[in-house]
Amino acid sequence: MAYPCAKESALLEVSGLYTVYPSARGMVQAVRNVSFAVSRGEIVGIVGESGCGKSALLLSIMGLLPSPGRIAQGQILFDGRNLVDLSEPAMRSVRGKEIAMVFQDPMTALNPAHRVGEQIAESLRVHGGVPELAAGDGGQARGAGGFIRRRLWKRGLSAVEERRYVIELMRNVGIPLPEHRHLEYPHQFSGGMQQRIMIAIALACRPKLLLADEPTTALDVTIQAQVLDLMEEINRITGTAIVLVTHDLAVAADFCDSIAVMYAGQIVERGPTDAVMEDPAHPYTRGLLRSMPVLGNRKPLQPITGEVPDLANLGPGCSFAPRCDLSEKVCLEEAPSVSAIGQGHEARCHLR
Amino acid sequence: MGHVSVPSDELYKGAMATARPAESARALHRRGTMRRLMAHGGGRTGLIIVIAFATVAILAPLITPYAPDAVDLESWLTPPGLESNHLLGTDQLGRDILSRVIYGSRVSILVGLATICISSVVGVGLGMLAGYYGGVLDRLLARFTELLLAFPYLIFVIGIMAIMGPGFCNLVWALSFKGWVEFYRLARALTMAEKNREYVDAARALGRSNGAILLREILPNMANSILVLGTLRMGNMIVMESSLSFLGLGIPPRIPAWGSMIADGRRYMLGAWWVATLPGIALALLVLGMNLLGEGLRDVLDPKMMEG
Structure with a gap:
């Protein structure tokens, strides 16, 4: 195959990305300070509930944000080029040829x-x-x-x-x-x-990179597995890197090399799949895991109570604090920064 | 269609359906539309009428017994019948009405076709641009089309023809000048609906340019609606052409057109009804056929009835 198997060099590197939609209520910050990287041949999962900015992130990478939306800040390095700066015709030759997309x-x-x-x-x-x-x-x-x-x-x-x-x-x-x-x-x-x-x-x-926007959400569960298997096989054989956007943590855990959990436009936790699944550092990730049904386990599921915050009107503190059962005074007053948990594993939480 | 020998076992039916040869799959689809049209009573009648008129118009020089403008004053106002040599009689100058009606169909069909072609290309083109991009272009076109629609069609065309004078090309331009508006409105509305469909996003994600999206993605999805509108509007255009020719503003008098034939025959209506009535019947029949065909196509091309 034409692709080197080296997984070290990053194919896609998003850093400090802000995507905003101007609206009557003010700037809606759909993506806030998102940074992550996809290595060649890697499968990265982006997990989060609806409205957390997953799709806005994908569309930012593709340069296909629907019009009033725009990238306010940050860069998207793909194969050495900053996609944010590319002209529309140059971007068109990247779309489909180097980065392809599978829709829901x-x-x-x-x-x-x-x-x-x-x-x-x-x-x-x-x-x-x-x-x-x-x-x-x-x-x-x-x-x-x-x-x-x-x-x-x-x-x-x-x-x-x-x-x-x-x-x-x-x-x-x-x-x-x-x-x-x-x-x-x-x-x-x-x-x-x-x-x-x-x-x-x-x-x-x-393409070198395949962006999959909830590719199995519209399908039956049995078919889901087949489609995911197919994508995994494609990844193995051709070395195409895949970014899988899903709301289903179980799918991401099965399928991805690393996982990024998004909440209210931010990546609140990211790291290798095993590390995130075994030692979830952010309360939101733990909440997602608890609300996931496990076969044979008859304990009631624990939903995350509360609602997603208004992205046009964010408070000064951690955006998850109002729903977090561990939140302290500092959580409501100050936005947490990223702290390292382990090898390549980091979370955006005051309590770590 | 000819049936291939299919094993009687019901189980094989599905397999045979998918395993049919590639080329005949294409043909089957095309035949599917045709078959459904032929099963649609009105559509079938309309199609037969339109094809009959078109054939007669194309073969006019071969099948007319007389030249359409051959004057024979000795046999003027011959009534229709088998005893004379004029099946549909003659007019006040002894010209054979059958020949003139046949040649008149050429004029009507040509004017209708030309007008619809120009109107649909202009209207669909502008409508797609306005619907897709919106903005200033859309607003300008909206005002302009509202202006055009404020005039009654016939009065509008009479005005233009009074300025430009009778003539085939002038008539086509005058009819197209307002005829595109309907296509514009349809294409604009359909484009606005289609451009938000996900396949347009998918095409954009494949690196397709806006022009390619309009022509290759959106246009094929509205082709059916445009075809139906075109067929229905063509009947209207033919009526308009005849109305103008009737008023002496359409086709110049030396070319036989149904409208001017009706106008000529009007004066002899009491003594020689056939001079005005027969071209009128031809006109009514063709317009009826076009409308039946249009409605048949509309029913048949309904996407919900697409089966492949």
Whole structure:
């Protein structure tokens, strides 16, 4: 494979990122001072409840924040470039080609008007084919000019090569009879199969990083496991790094090398999966673990009481303090800073 | 469609459905739409009428018994019937009405097609831009279209034709000048709905540009609605063309058009009803066919009925 197995060098490094949405009630700080890194070939899980800023974080990385939202501060280093500074056309050549995204609901994320094979092929054509498979123009051709060149001069893959590649890709993501099914429309597939097609589309250009936004939330539990297994296999075979955003700590614990727990726009705890699961340092992480059902355990679940704070109107103290059963005076008055717990394991809490 | 020999065992049916050859899967889909249209009573009738008119219009020089402008004063106002050589009779100048009605269909269909093509391209293009980007462009177009819609269509076109004078191209431009507004409004509304769908986000996440998103992602999803609107509007355009020709503002008198034929025949209505009535029946029939076809397409292309 073209990817080095070295896991040390960071592929994605987000540091001090602030994402804000101006609104009538004031600045909504969707992402606050978030820093984390993804090494090549690593699987990182970002866990948190809805509204904690997981999606805003992903969209910031992709440069796809819906308009009034913007990145106020911080940098996103990807493969040596700061994505925050890239122009829109430069960013477009990163999207899909180097960083691909898998969405939550494949039913709505696939275009109902196109055959699935065509959609997979199209994601190749956007970036002028696969560098390893054809000379192509290496994704240099963009915009209308590139579109015409690719169409008329047939740079990139020929139609036959393209179809062969699409069928191969569909087979690799576990779709039976790909040589027939590539001509079918999304609605003719089940949810799990649709998500496999989304993954095939995301993988078509062999990205270095795959962002998965709750990829299994819309699927049955049995299918969830299959899709996660597929992503794990892709990670193992191609070395594609994966950022998995989920609200399900159990999924993240099974699947990820390291975990970052987000609360109210901040990463409150991050570290290697084993360390976080065995020795959760932040009260919120512990709360998540306690509210997780365990098979065979008949003790009642303990929910985290209270509500997520208003991100437009944050107090001076720790944002979790109002819901925290351990909170002290200092928690309400002063925002906690990050403290190290162990090797690569840190938490944002006064009580450590 | 021809049936391939399928094992009688019900269990194989599913497997056979997925294992059908690739090319015929494509054909099957296309046939699916056609089959449903033919199963739709109104749609079938409309399609047959429209195809019949189109065929006759295309083959006009081959099937007309006389030249449409051949004057034969000796047999003027011949009533329709089999005893004379004029199946549908003649007009006040002895011109064969069948030939003139056939040639008139060419004018009506051409004006309708040209107007719909121009209107839909302009309207859909502007509507998609306005719906997708919004902002100043959208507001300007909104005011402009409101202005256009404030005039009654026919009065508006009569005004333009009075300035520009009769003529085929002038008529097409005059009709298109306001005809695009309906397409604009439809395309704008559909684009505003479609642009918030997740597949647009997914396309953006793949590095697709805005232009590609509009043309490749959004447009295919509204093609059906545009087709239906186009078919329905074409009937209207044909009526408009005939109205203007009736008033002498549309097609110049030397070209046979249904509207001007009705106008000519008006004076002989009591003695020779056929001169005005027969082109009128042709007009009504074609417009009926277009509307039936449009409604049939609307029912058939409903996405909920898509089965592949």
